[in-house]
Amino acid sequence: MLITSCTKKECRFPGAYKFTIPVELSPIKEVYNIGDTISITSIFSDRLYEEKTDREYDLVNFKFYPAMRLREISDSIADEAGALYFDIAINDEFNFNQFNYSDGAIGYIGDYNYENNSYKLNYKIIPQSSGLFHFSHLTALTTLGHDQEFEGKCRNVDVGDSVVELNNGASNNFHLVNESPDPHYNEWMLGNPEARFHKHGGYCFRVVE
Amino acid sequence: MLILAAFVLLSNACEPDPDPEPEPDTSIEFNINDETHPAAPVQTVLDKERVNPYTVDNMTQAADNVYGVSRTGGPVPTTNLYVKFTPSSLDDIEAMYDTDETFYDFPLTREVVTMGDYYQDLADDEFPELYAVVPPNFQFPSVAYEILAPLHIAPYDTYLVQEAFALTNNTYDGLSTQTSQSFTICEIDDPNYPQCTCDQFIGNFIAYDECIANLTLDNYTDPPPPTDTSCPSSCPTYGHHRKPAGRVLVEDTELSIPGNTDTYEPVRRVKIIMKDTWFTEDETWTDDCGCWRINDKYRGKAWMWVKFKNDRCRIRGTTANWRVIYQWAIAVKDYVGVINGPNFDNINVNYELWADQGSPAHIYWGAATVNNALHEFHDYAVNDGIDAPPTRLDMFVGRNVRFGYAFMPHFMGPQLTNYALGNGLEGNHFSISPFGVLLSVFSPLGIANQFFPDVFVGINFDDSDDLKSLAYHEIAHASHYSNVGAIYWSEVVAAEVAADGHGDLNSNDAGRIACVESWAEYLGGHHYVHRTYGINTSLGETWEARLERTWNETPAHIPIGLHHDLVDIGEAAIPWDAMNTACNQLAPRCTAIPDFVEGFTNAQMFQSLGSNVTTIDQYRIRLTNNHLGTTTNTAAEVDLLFSNY
Numbered sequence: 007m008l009i010t011s012c013t014k015k016e017c018r019f020p021g022a023y024k025f026t027i028p029v030e031l032s033p034i035k036e037v038y039n040i041g042d043t044i045s046i047t048s049i050f051s052d053r054l055y056e057e058k059t060d061r062e063y064d065l066v067n068f069k070f071y072p073a074m075r076l077r078e079i080s081d082s083i084a085d086e087a088g089a090l091y092f093d094i095a096i097n098d099e100f101n102f103n104q105f106n107y108s109d110g111a112i113g114y115i116g117d118y119n120y121e122n123n124s125y126k127l128n129y130k131i132i133p134q135s136s137g138l139f140h141f142s143h144l145t146a147l148t149t150l151g152h153d154q155e156f157e158g159k160c161r162n163v164d165v166g167d168s169v170v171e172l173n174n175g176a177s178n179n180f181h182l183v184n185e186s187p188d189p190h191y192n193e194w195m196l197g198n199p200e201a202r203f204h205k206h207g208g209y210c211f212r213v214v215e
Numbered sequence: 216m217l218i219l220a221a222f223v224l225l226s227n228a229c230e231p232d233p234d235p236e237p238e239p240d241t242s243i244e245f246n247i248n249d250e251t252h253p254a255a256p257v258q259t260v261l262d263k264e265r266v267n268p269y270t271v272d273n274m275t276q277a278a279d280n281v282y283g284v285s286r287t288g289g290p291v292p293t294t295n296l297y298v299k300f301t302p303s304s305l306d307d308i309e310a311m312y313d314t315d316e317t318f319y320d321f322p323l324t325r326e327v328v329t330m331g332d333y334y335q336d337l338a339d340d341e342f343p344e345l346y347a348v349v350p351p352n353f354q355f356p357s358v359a360y361e362i363l364a365p366l367h368i369a370p371y372d373t374y375l376v377q378e379a380f381a382l383t384n385n386t387y388d389g390l391s392t393q394t395s396q397s398f399t400i401c402e403i404d405d406p407n408y409p410q411c412t413c414d415q416f417i418g419n420f421i422a423y424d425e426c427i428a429n430l431t432l433d434n435y436t437d438p439p440p441p442t443d444t445s446c447p448s449s450c451p452t453y454g455h456h457r458k459p460a461g462r463v464l465v466e467d468t469e470l471s472i473p474g475n476t477d478t479y480e481p482v483r484r485v486k487i488i489m490k491d492t493w494f495t496e497d498e499t500w501t502d503d504c505g506c507w508r509i510n511d512k513y514r515g516k517a518w519m520w521v522k523f524k525n526d527r528c529r530i531r532g533t534t535a536n537w538r539v540i541y542q543w544a545i546a547v548k549d550y551v552g553v554i555n556g557p558n559f560d561n562i563n564v565n566y567e568l569w570a571d572q573g574s575p576a577h578i579y580w581g582a583a584t585v586n587n588a589l590h591e592f593h594d595y596a597v598n599d600g601i602d603a604p605p606t607r608l609d610m611f612v613g614r615n616v617r618f619g620y621a622f623m624p625h626f627m628g629p630q631l632t633n634y635a636l637g638n639g640l641e642g643n644h645f646s647i648s649p650f651g652v653l654l655s656v657f658s659p660l661g662i663a664n665q666f667f668p669d670v671f672v673g674i675n676f677d678d679s680d681d682l683k684s685l686a687y688h689e690i691a692h693a694s695h696y697s698n699v700g701a702i703y704w705s706e707v708v709a710a711e712v713a714a715d716g717h718g719d720l721n722s723n724d725a726g727r728i729a730c731v732e733s734w735a736e737y738l739g740g741h742h743y744v745h746r747t748y749g750i751n752t753s754l755g756e757t758w759e760a761r762l763e764r765t766w767n768e769t770p771a772h773i774p775i776g777l778h779h780d781l782v783d784i785g786e787a788a789i790p791w792d793a794m795n796t797a798c799n800q801l802a803p804r805c806t807a808i809p810d811f812v813e814g815f816t817n818a819q820m821f822q823s824l825g826s827n828v829t830t831i832d833q834y835r836i837r838l839t840n841n842h843l844g845t846t847t848n849t850a851a852e853v854d855l856l857f858s859n860y
Contacts, residue, residue: 018572021677022617069803071764075756103796107760108783115764115796144755146764148681149741153801162616162648167678167753194751197472206755 016059022152022166023159024057027070029143029172029207036179037212040133043095046074046143047128048118057169065156067120070168071146072102072127074114079186079210080138086111091135091213100127115146133213138185143170143207170207178203182210242561243461244476245551247569247576252549254574256534257331259321266383267297267324267364268376269494274367277378293351293365297323297494300345301359305665308342308544310356312529317488317496317522318345327492330518332550332575337539339656348494368494371514388515446481450506452560459489459554460508461562463501463521465583467679468568469751476565481505482583483590486522489513500525503590513559519551521564523582527604528589530582531668532612535573540656543666547582547612549575572675573614581612581674581682588686595743596694600818604693609668613649616673619685620646621692622708623669627701635708636663645716649673669693678753680744687739695731699826706829707731720772726830729773733831734824736800737762737778738817766797766806767860774831774860775800780808781815781838781856785848812856814846831857 029048038044053062076088089104089112096102102116118125131141145168152164172178180203183191195202202208245252267273275290300318302308311318320343321327321334335343348366369375372389380387413426452460464479471478487507490496497509523530529546551564569577589604596603609625624632640647640659647654649671650662657665670689676682696704710724711717717732718725741762750757763783765776776797798805819842828834835857839850 018615020569020572021675021681071798073756105764105796107763109759111760113756113760142755146754146761148678148754149761149765150798150800151803154803162618164617166617166681190750197475197478198468201468201753 017160017163019058019163021058022148022164023059024167024169025063025065025147025165026055026057026169026171027145028174029170031141031173031178031209034173034176034178035211036182037214038133040136040213040215042133042213044131044133045128046131048072048143049124049126049128052120052123052125063156063158066123068125068154068156069151070118070125071150072116072118073105073144073146074102074129075111075140075142075144076131077140078137079140079183079188079191082187082189084140084186084188084190088137088139089113091133091137091139093132093134095130095132097128100129102127102129136213136215138182138212139210140183140186140191141207141209141211143172144168145170169205172204172207172209175204178208179210180204180208182212241456241558242563243554243558245562245564246476246567247565247579248567252552252575252579254571254576256333256575257329257550258336259327259331259334260329261321261334262326262328264322265324265326265385267366268379268383268385269364269366269368271365271367273382274369274375274379277375277382280382281374281378291367294368295348295366295494296351296353296362297364297366298347298349298353299361299363300347301361302342302345302541303359304342305540305544307356307358308541310358311345312545314354314356316347316349316353317498318347320345322346323348323494330550330553333542337541339540341539342541348496366494371491371495372512446504446506449561450504451508453508453510455512456558456560457512457514457556458508458510459497459513459517459519459559459562460506461560461564462505463487463507463564463566463583464505465566465580465587466568467584468677469680469748469753473568476563479565479567480587482521482564482566483587484525484527485583485586486524488520488522490518490520492516508560513554513556515556517554517556517559519554519562521549521551521579523547523586527593527606528586528608528610530586530610530612532578532582532614532674534575534578535614540653543650543653547578549579568677577614577674578612581614581672581676584679584682585610585612585672585674585686588683589690591683591747592687592690592694592739592743595746599816599821601821602694602697604690605669605697608670608693610670610672611649611666611668613671613673613675615675616649617675617681617685618645619670619672619689620711621670621689621696622646622663622667623693623696623701623704624663624667625669626696627705627708629664631701631705632664632667632708633660635705636660636667636712640712644712646671646712680748680752680754680758683747684740684744684758687743688735689739691735691739691743692731695734695821695824698821698824703727703826717768717773719769722772724829725772726833729831730824730828730834732768733773733775733777734820736768736773736775740775741765742779742817764797766799766804766808768800769802770799770804771860773800774857776808777831777857777860778820780810781812781820781853782817783810783813785811785813785852806859808856808859810856811852812846812848814848815842819845831860 028050031046052065054065055062078085078088087110102114105113105115118127147165147168152166154165180199183195186192271290271293278291323346377387450462463482465482467480481504483503485501487499489509497511499507499509501507524546532547533543566580566583569580593603605626642654642659647659650666653662670693672686672689707727710728714722717728741758745757745759754761762779767774796805796807823834823838828837839853
């Protein structure tokens with residue numbers, strides 16, 4: 007007997023929606039000096055590309071729950087409080103604040119500003135100490151806000167995930183993860199660079215005096 | 216559980232197989248995404264009926280021919296019964312499931328041209344005829360059956376079976392190097408070892424039979440599971456290439472490297488079924504390293520299945536299309552393939568990440584991942600001192616959704632289940648939607664009564680940690696059920712059915728929903744995921760970090776972050792003055808939560824969520840009254856924390 011599913015064809019895809027969020031980091035360099043200013047800018051229209059369905063959707067006043075992490079990775083166990091080695095400059099217009107995790111990690115979380123059909127968030131990081139660093143700019147849509155609605159959304163399909171495309175898909179100094187003695191970087195990330203590094207807006211760099 | 220007297224080696228009745236010597240270091244790989252597993256279920260193709268050589272009548276004649284005057288006369292004993300069952304309802308299927316027997320939907324006396332996933336074409340509400348080989352003292356369930364033949368299954372590499380095959384004109388390819396009843400030295404290298412140790416009794420049938428029986432008992436003492444968490448690079452075998460052994464693995468998107476099976480995770484405690492072309496089957500289970508082995512020699516061809524069933528659970532689930540109602544009721548069973556000997560001792564099955572929703576690859580990957588989640592939860596529960604889920608949990612993996620539920624109907628019983636589901640369960644209810652194709656045959660309540668599992672887990676995930684999060688969440692409910700009992704749980708289900716989910720602050724019995732859902736999302740949805748994955752996640756940060764950013768599920772309802780804040784280091788101890796902001800999981804609102812509480816344990820929180828606790832405030836009172844003294848917290852600090860959720 008043939009039993010067919012009543013799920014619409016365009017709604018039959020693995021997992022959840024995966025939107026692409028553009029972010030730019032500049033200047034792109036492998037080595038920075040203490041005191042250099044690194045700008046992170048994410049400005050994009052509310053018409054966003056979705057990878058699974060290969061089409062664009064209008065995401066009006068959406069919550070992306072962005073987060074930024076800085077980790078110092080030159081030891082065998084990365085320092086999750088790498089943000090302490092930077093001055094973080096965030097304009098008052100943005101809701102993007104430091105978050106102290108109970109395990110000692112430090113991140114920045116908040117949201118985009120939504121104005122004139124456009125999303126905007128930018129901030130600057132200014133290194134204050136030398137080291138090998140891993141930066142990432144990600145969203146928390148897998149666990150927060152995954153049931154948000156938008157026009158054309160399939161029922162029973164979550165927002166679920168997003169890809170942060172940093173610097174238009176550049177390598178973002180991925181090779182530097184090899185120089186970390188921490189196996190999370192020199193083994194685990196190497197095992198699947200797209201999913202474990204690039205998807206979360208990964209970027210590696212050195213800071214020297 | 217049936218372990219057949221499985222010392223018969225393999226025959227191929229129609230086409231004699233060349234039977235070359237085993238080659239060392241030969242492995243057989245079955246990868247779910249390659250040509251060994253078709254993209255859709257395949258129908259079994261059968262050929263002609265064969266004359267059964269193993270009937271008691273034929274084996275008696277063969278014994279008379281072989282042993283002649285030394286025989287004591289009379290028929291040889293019946294070792295097994297070949298039976299056809301004719302189930303006519305899902306209750307019948309359930310009764311057959313309870314026997315733990317292995318059933319086949321094709322007659323075992325027919326020649327198999329192509330083994331597939333199903334044989335009989337059935338209408339919507341039809342049930343297949345099912346065949347099995349059972350012991351003579353089998354306790355038959357209340358299902359119509361017919362004994363097709365009493366059998367005497369003797370070891371294949373014996374003159375007795377050789378003669379039985381000759382009498383029925385079946386091709387026999389055992390004892391190929393022996394042309395007379397001359398005895399060889401019986402040592403471990405002998406292909407017929409250890410059965411050949413009984414050759415000294417040939418001519419005295421009763422003594423020979425007892426010798427074989429004793430061998431069988433000795434041979435089925437499997438080693439205990441490994442006591443440490445490390446697994447060997449290669450699985451143990453029974454030391455002979457003809458004795459099947461191997462490993463079952465699943466790709467974990469966070470812990471594995473795609474395509475590198477050395478990095479895959481073991482599939483724990485699933486049933487392995489090996490079968491020859493007649494009546495002999497062997498069953499065993501993978502250990503916690505995914506390893507399995509069978510102390511029986513195979514020859515020629517053998518078929519292998521992996522069945523997602525063990526003493527802790529069975530996992531049901533259907534692929535898209537070409538499925539009948541009956542198949543919604545049985546455990547997921549992967550026909551792995553045919554193994555053409557002579558090497559059987561390194562058979563590896565790899566369940567890689569799926570690509571096509573509803574494909575067999577999707578169902579097997581999902582079942583393997585959820586299966587492992589259950590066993591991991593058991594481990595964590597022991598470590599934490601909380602109740603494990605009930606055993607013999609009935610689970611269902613749903614291919615097209617990403618939600619789950621744990622209604623526990625088989626433990627609540629029909630009366631409480633009907634009470635819990637009876638009001639408000641309509642065809643568009645979320646819990647019905649995964650079974651929606653059955654609405655043409657059953658009412659919503661009929662679907663609930665016949666098909667609802669204890670634990671339902673949607674598997675439309677392409678990240679293992681996401682799927683584990685949902686599976687742990689639902690299994691945490693089953694564990695909580697062990698704590699609070701059936702009556703309490705029936706109220707949980709009634710409230711969530713009425714609310715069409717978790718509801719909100721104003722839903723009926725919202726306090727009870729808040730207690731059970733916040734606990735499951737904390738413990739299973741985040742905390743145990745963090746234990747499994749640590750920093751290696753699909754999130755870009757840890758699941759514990761994500762938990763720390765989580766406030767309620769919806770405003771003032773289901774305080775997910777509360778339990779973690781009761782455990783983790785209090786904010787006062789953090790040497791920075793930033794306030795920590797947490798957000799509701801589903802509603803876009805965030806807040807700063809002052810948390811000066813730490814040091815409660817999972818066991819204390821679990822004990823405090825007992826059957827007399829139906830609101831978060833009752834939870835606070837019980838936790839404070841019973842466990843505050845074991846911590847450094849003050850009641851005021853605890854009250855402050857609760858007040859912020």
